[in-house]
Amino acid sequence: MEGPYIAPDPPRAVAGRLKERFPDAVTEIAEFRGEITVVVSRDALADIARFLRDDPETAFDMLTAVTGTHFLDRDYDYEVLHHLLSLTRGHRLRIKTRLREGETLASVVPVWAGANWLEREVYDLVGVRFSGHPDLRRIIMPEDYPDHPLRKDFDVEGGPTERRPGGRVASPGFRDMESV
Numbered sequence: 001m002e003g004p005y006i007a008p009d010p011p012r013a014v015a016g017r018l019k020e021r022f023p024d025a026v027t028e029i030a031e032f033r034g035e036i037t038v039v040v041s042r043d044a045l046a047d048i049a050r051f052l053r054d055d056p057e058t059a060f061d062m063l064t065a066v067t068g069t070h071f072l073d074r075d076y077d078y079e080v081l082h083h084l085l086s087l088t089r090g091h092r093l094r095i096k097t098r099l100r101e102g103e104t105l106a107s108v109v110p111v112w113a114g115a116n117w118l119e120r121e122v123y124d125l126v127g128v129r130f131s132g133h134p135d136l137r138r139i140i141m142p143e144d145y146p147d148h149p150l151r152k153d154f155d156v157e158g159g160p161t162e163r164r165p166g167g168r169v170a171s172p173g174f175r176d177m178e179s180v
Helices: 012-021 042-054 115-126 174-178
Strands: 026-032 035-040 062-070 078-086 091-099 104-106 129-131
Touching: 012 026, 012 035, 012 042, 012 091, 035 042, 042 078, 042 091, 042 104, 062 115, 078 115, 091 104, 115 129
Parallel strands: 035 091, 104 129
Antiparallel strands: 026 035, 062 078, 078 091
16 A cells, blocks of 8 residues: 555544643534544634644644635634644544634644645635744735635636725736627
């Protein structure tokens, strides 16, 4: 068998250990299709990340992805997921954090150096800011670009919508190209 061994059972004990260690920070534990997602408060993310990496029982030595999603009609505006892998233990875990507009999330670059570009991508495309990031600037869009194209209030033609007026159009748009 090639590659790391992934245990067929999700790491329920890790989720329980997190709830025990950080009772006020862990707000929800969900299991779906054999994957565990732990929702944590944004203020505790850095401490939880350090614990998950350093604790020999969890040993999450690799951050495989950071993803961000924008929502319009919820109690929160963003969800940021950190996808973790323990090469030694062979298990995966997702840590989910919810934020409101204007809130920042602690960078996990000091814990997993590979988060550097991943957090920059989430900032660039979704608009989530990471406090303590060593170089938080755009990675895909031009530096002077005013919007974040993966936000739900971003028009498919490249301009802001009625929900968030202002800004400039990113491209000519599909309808304008049809008239050319």
